[in-house]
Amino acid sequence: MNNLLELNHVSKRFGGLVALKEVSMHIPEQAIVGLIGPNGAGKTTLFNIITGLYRPDQGELLLRHQPLPVGMPHKIAQHGIARTFQNIRLFNNLTVLENILVGRHMRSQASVLGAILNTKRTRLEEKNIREKALFFLNYVGLTHRAHDYAKVLSYGDQRRLEIARALATEPQLLALDEPAAGMNIKERNDLALLIQQIQQDGTAVLVIEHDVKWIMSLCQHITVLNFGEVIAAGDPHAVQNHPKVIEAYLGKGQHHAA
Numbered sequence: 346m347n348n349l350l351e352l353n354h355v356s357k358r359f360g361g362l363v364a365l366k367e368v369s370m371h372i373p374e375q376a377i378v379g380l381i382g383p384n385g386a387g388k389t390t391l392f393n394i395i396t397g398l399y400r401p402d403q404g405e406l407l408l409r410h411q412p413l414p415v416g417m418p419h420k421i422a423q424h425g426i427a428r429t430f431q432n433i434r435l436f437n438n439l440t441v442l443e444n445i446l447v448g449r450h451m452r453s454q455a456s457v458l459g460a461i462l463n464t465k466r467t468r469l470e471e472k473n474i475r476e477k478a479l480f481f482l483n484y485v486g487l488t489h490r491a492h493d494y495a496k497v498l499s500y501g502d503q504r505r506l507e508i509a510r511a512l513a514t515e516p517q518l519l520a521l522d523e524p525a526a527g528m529n530i531k532e533r534n535d536l537a538l539l540i541q542q543i544q545q546d547g548t549a550v551l552v553i554e555h556d557v558k559w560i561m562s563l564c565q566h567i568t569v570l571n572f573g574e575v576i577a578a579g580d581p582h583a584v585q586n587h588p589k590v591i592e593a594y595l596g597k598g599q600h601h602a603a
């Protein structure tokens with residue numbers, strides 16, 4: 346299968362700390378790819394590079410074989426890469442629907458002047474944006490919460506709302522930074538189903554998660570980072586049994602005692 350996104354030898358340092366070292370990985374079209382690794386391994390840093398919040402010090406990113414602009418979040422979003430954050434970033438005092446409208450507006454052609462003049466075209470676009478927002482609200486199962494403030498939603502629903510907002514930009518790649526964190530078992534199972542639905546509808550998903558069992562059953566391909574380096578990559582079975590992965594998760598020698 347063709348690669349949607351390819352990272353070649355991407356490195357990033359913060360002062361003396363090497364957060365990512367020569368990381369190469371790929372995300373096939375329409376795949377669900379997992380990114381795992383211990384705390385501080387560099388997973389979020391990698392997301393920040395893919396989505397343009399950080400510039401890599403070295404290396405290249407290719408989207409469908411074309412260089413992806415680096416360090417420009419807005420441009421990268423326009424190229425069809427959307428994300429959620431490890432720490433939920435919703436507008437607490439906006440409603441659920443309004444939170445999605447914020448995301449949709451990025452795709453809109455409606456000009457500021459058009460908005461001021463309240464032209465017919467602008468009104469039509471506003472209507473389209475609203476319909477799309479409602480569509481994605483329904484997609485994640487939050488239609489009944491549309492007019493509630495985001496802050497009153499359960500943790501699990503807030504995470505689903507973040508996903509809806511990212512989906513509303515109609516991305517080719519959806520990057521989810523620990524979307525299952527803080528969810529109970531039912532919420533986790535539902536989330537896995539939602540991610541599979543997103544994949545079936547044609548969007549590739551890159552997902553970070555600490556629950557190895559959950560991610561193994563969800564992903565076709567997994568990349569493992571440890572201290573900023575890729576220590577294993579491949580299908581879940583191969584990765585799970587990789588000696589370096591066992592060592593990284595359990596510590597040297599620990600697995601003998603387990």
Ligand SMILES: Nc1ncnc2c1ncn2[C@@H]1O[C@H](COP(=O)(O)OP(=O)(O)OP(=O)(O)O)[C@@H](O)[C@H]1O
Pocket residue numbers: 359362364382383384385386387388389390391431
């Ligand atoms: N903006 C920054 N400035 C300085 N150091 C940073 C910055 N961002 C990340 N780091 C450091 O880079 C390393 C990798 O951090 P990162 O957040 O990418 O890890 P992670 O794999 O996402 O960890 P976790 O599972 O805890 O979320 C850590 O040592 C972290 O302290």
Ligand SMILES: [Mg+2]
Pocket residue numbers: 388389390431
């Ligand atoms: Mg992180």
